[in-house]
Amino acid sequence: MMINFNKPYLTGKEMHYMYQAVYSGKISGNGLFTKKCQAFLEQKYGFKKTLLTTSCTDALEMCAILADIKPGDEVIVPSFTFVSTALAFTRQGAKIVFADSNDKNPNIDADLIEALITPQTKAIVPVHYAGIACDMDKIMAIAKKHNLLVIEDAAQGIDSYYKGKALGSIGHLAAFSFHETKNINSGEGGMLAINDERFITRAEIIWEKGTNRNQFFRGEVDKYGWIDTGSSFLPSEIIAAYLYAQLENIEDIQQKRKKIWMQYHDGLKDWCAKNNIIMPYIPEYATNCAHMFFLVFNSVEQRTSFIAHLKQHDIYSVFHYLSLHKSPYFQNKYEGKELTNSDRYTDCLVRLPLYYELSDADMNKIITTIKSFMP
Numbered sequence: 001m002m003i004n005f006n007k008p009y010l011t012g013k014e015m016h017y018m019y020q021a022v023y024s025g026k027i028s029g030n031g032l033f034t035k036k037c038q039a040f041l042e043q044k045y046g047f048k049k050t051l052l053t054t055s056c057t058d059a060l061e062m063c064a065i066l067a068d069i070k071p072g073d074e075v076i077v078p079s080f081t082f083v084s085t086a087l088a089f090t091r092q093g094a095k096i097v098f099a100d101s102n103d104k105n106p107n108i109d110a111d112l113i114e115a116l117i118t119p120q121t122k123a124i125v126p127v128h129y130a131g132i133a134c135d136m137d138k139i140m141a142i143a144k145k146h147n148l149l150v151i152e153d154a155a156q157g158i159d160s161y162y163k164g165k166a167l168g169s170i171g172h173l174a175a176f177s178f179h180e181t182k183n184i185n186s187g188e189g190g191m192l193a194i195n196d197e198r199f200i201t202r203a204e205i206i207w208e209k210g211t212n213r214n215q216f217f218r219g220e221v222d223k224y225g226w227i228d229t230g231s232s233f234l235p236s237e238i239i240a241a242y243l244y245a246q247l248e249n250i251e252d253i254q255q256k257r258k259k260i261w262m263q264y265h266d267g268l269k270d271w272c273a274k275n276n277i278i279m280p281y282i283p284e285y286a287t288n289c290a291h292m293f294f295l296v297f298n299s300v301e302q303r304t305s306f307i308a309h310l311k312q313h314d315i316y317s318v319f320h321y322l323s324l325h326k327s328p329y330f331q332n333k334y335e336g337k338e339l340t341n342s343d344r345y346t347d348c349l350v351r352l353p354l355y356y357e358l359s360d361a362d363m364n365k366i367i368t369t370i371k372s373f374m375p
């Protein structure tokens with residue numbers, strides 16, 4: 001039997017709630033299920049306000065608009081991240097200033113940020129890689145000192161914490177993904193979390209195609225119209241209904257994922273130590289939401305043969321981001337230094353299968369197969 005890299009988990013309630021949404025007669029956005037999801041997330045994680053979006057990319061685009069990014073503004077972003085972290089800001093005309101990752105994990109190296117700040121810098125966008133927190137106290141202090149916004153890319157960070165605070169509740173704004181590869185998914189999906197109250201009213205307008213429709217439905221204005229920029233960022237109720245079924249089961253999903261993560265950790269730690277292969281590093285200030293289990297090999301060749309070895313045994317593992325500063329879109333624009341850690345994770349990191357339905361027998365097979373690889 002083939003073991004895929006990912007399999008989206010179904011709790012069993014998705015179709016039931018989608019059916020309810022469809023037959024409620026209200027299937028466009030911002031209805032009952034959208035409100036239920038938003039209330040659930042605000043209460044559980046302490047976000048001041050949340051708005052569901054159709055993707056994390058959309059939520060990041062909303063952040064770029066809310067941050068009032070204009071041509072010539074600079075935004076500091078790690079190079080080892082998904083395209084959207086940078087793309088959302090370049091669409092507003094920003095110049096992206098890429099930062100390197102840490103030695104110990106792929107998160108942005110907070111000690112390198114201050115040297116990248118110029119009078120044009122508007123925002124810092126830390127990415128919590130694998131749902132493991134960046135050094136947020138340091139990042140927030142730098143932002144405060146230089147009067148910058150912090151926009152957390154928490155695409156992978158649902159149900160993870162930094163010093164007791166939920167990821168996405170620390171920066172001024174944050175973006176989450178509910179893409180099918182994430183712990184909680186709705187196929188495509190995302191969420192904007194707003195922690196700085198100054199942004200709430202405008203965020204609702206941007207979300208609803210630049211109109212104050214939300215205020216109208218709340219009875220705060222007697223008609224609604226076009227008052228700002230924006231787009232159609234909100235998902236339909238059918239997607240929100242699917243998402244609500246997932247959120248209701250978050251404890252169970254997380255427990256299962258954490259069990260699998262620990263099976264990898266315990267099963268591979270001696271093998272990794274013996275072969276000088278790096279396992280995920282979780283700083284003391286961070287929790288682990290078991291979004292991902294990854295290994296960092298010593299070279300691209302070693303990683304390539306590892307992926308091929310697993311594939312020979314019908315197990316699918318995958319590498320991850322390619323340094324954005326070297327991407328075809330950006331390489332001619334990049335003016336900074338070598339980003340050696342980012343390039344190392346590009347070449348050497350591999351993600352192992354991690355999803356709810358992996359059985360103990362599957363885990364035994366994967367771990368045994370990994371250990372039979374001769375690095």
Ligand SMILES: Cc1ncc(COP(=O)(O)O)c(C=O)c1O
Pocket residue numbers: 054055056057058081082084085127153155156176177178179189190
């Ligand atoms: C760090 C990061 N940011 C943003 C995104 C974009 O998420 P979405 O597919 O929901 O737009 C991803 C995608 O996985 C990601 O890994």
